[in-house]
Amino acid sequence: xxxxxxxxxERSAATMYENDLASRDLGIQIDHVAPGQATARMTVRxxxxxxxxxxxxxxxxxxxDTAFAFACNTHGPVTVAATCDITFLTPAHLGDELxxxxxxxxxxxxxxxxxxxxxxxxxVIAEFRGHSRTLRK
Numbered sequence: 001x002x003x004x005x006x007x008x009x010e011r012s013a014a015t016m017y018e019n020d021l022a023s024r025d026l027g028i029q030i031d032h033v034a035p036g037q038a039t040a041r042m043t044v045r046x047x048x049x050x051x052x053x054x055x056x057x058x059x060x061x062x063x064x065d066t067a068f069a070f071a072c073n074t075h076g077p078v079t080v081a082a083t084c085d086i087t088f089l090t091p092a093h094l095g096d097e098l099x100x101x102x103x104x105x106x107x108x109x110x111x112x113x114x115x116x117x118x119x120x121x122x123x124v125i126a127e128f129r130g131h132s133r134t135l136r137k
Contacts, residue, residue: 009074036104038070
């Protein structure tokens with residue numbers, strides 16, 4: 001009998017998070033996973049602030065990429081980014097709690113497309129699109 005899709009998503013996320021030293025070290029938390037979806041959260045720390053006194057875009061990208069990674073791995077097989085891009089809409093600041101919500105838009109064969117919105121409260125900080133590729137066994 002095949003594993004329940006929600007149980008598979010949760011098991012996959014737990015395994016990934018256990019091995020994800022980068023996300024854990026930055027204080028990223030995974031709040032929610034479901035098949036093709038994930039929500040990640042991070043608070044902007046002082047070490048994430050750049051020379052313009054705003055959050056370095058690399059950290060915003062990393063949070064979005066983390067939500068993307070967890071969403072595209074909810075189906076079981078190891079899946080990685082093939083390409084992704086981000087549009088920064090407004091800066092994040094010290095102490096902001098950022099929430100990245102990833103949603104699967106399309107998945108066929110070994111390829112998928114996922115959109116991620118990064119917010120601070122009601123303000124959209126960035127929009128991210130990731131293309132995934134499932135690895136062959």
